[in-house]
Amino acid sequence: MSGHARPRLFCFHHAGAGVSSFARWQRVFGERREVVPVLLPGRDARAAEPRITDPGRLTAELRHSLGPLLDRPYALYGHSLGALVAHTLAGAVAGLGLREPDLVVLGAALPPHLPSPLLPDTFPSDHELLCRLVAQGQLPRAALEEDEDGVWHRRALPVIRDDLRLAAALRAVGRGSLRVPVLAVAGREDAVAPVRQVEHWSTYTTAGFALRTVAGGHFFVRDGRLPRLLSEELDMWPYASRAAVRPKSSGV
Template structure:
């Protein structure tokens, strides 16, 4: 039996982050969706839990937490690392025979067949990792403040490193097109995931693809424009659900 209520929008955060980037989304999306930010272990309220670096543990975690919430239509949005998580979660949901998402939306992330500057074969050592990430715009300049004993070095760096290891492992998994529509979102000023390469996500769906652009750099997730874009996506999901219900 399907649950009642608006479609759900599950949101996966970028490397080193928590769910604060999605904090205002429910206000923007209103009744078009129930926004469900997905917090991975090792940060914020789950700080004392071991972080995830292996895809198998990631999928077990997501099935455990999200499985009971797949009782009504839903979509996925993933930002940067979260985009890889969303894409692969949709794949394993298809394989498991569970309710598939109505849409998968990936933002600020290159498709897994393209090399990513943030996911090299080997990462710099800890002493060089923060400056390296700042140079790519993956962390703000204030990450370099405080030196080796600063909060970024002590609290943020270990989380970022483990999240990037998870990203490497996800990129190495099998790549198959989804059976559901896919939307890719690129920031016009994003040097990490530029518009052209992001457009190659078109090869990852057999059910339709759309490329959208928004103002901003790699962290456009914090801006209102992407939430407004997703309002349109979720309105479309809701309309499809209502159409199917009326035809039954």
């Protein structure tokens, strides 16, 4: 398959993260698809840019950065916060006059109508937030042992806090239904986004829906099994298909 004709897979990272989780995905997809990790402002190579906490600014950012790349068949994968970003983009592109995705894959995320343990009514103190992040496996236990001028307080917490604000804002406006198929992926040991609740994404699409499960907790995106699963699933969802089928859930 010609590199110019390859469909694309855009990947959106979880809160506090960059695109390192997707670094090896291209090896799995090979020449069949082009993997495009999407780095939000305020981290890694974009650390000097203001972070996004507003849905309107997010949509403008994605239109500017991705609009020219939506010129061929494509799918979206988002993990946790990234799932909300992918859902937002998928719902906005038609109104922006852009091509719609052929499949939206939402990993480790609860749909907006369900309360999330990551987003309490009031944001916790730095120490409470650190405790939660360590318990969830997002930060190492060493983060609890450093002083308030340590690297986790200075670098990680501000990014995570703003990302959680963005997640809360996206959930507040993200009740709309998509016109494209949705595949939800849940970790079987994920206490943050349990399988039985992730399945509720089925009400957010008027096209096809499927649920798949993988081994692991909330950050199964770091496991090499996920890109292999997505590679198989993308081959099974024809790009031209808009049939409203709902395959049964299955463990992978």
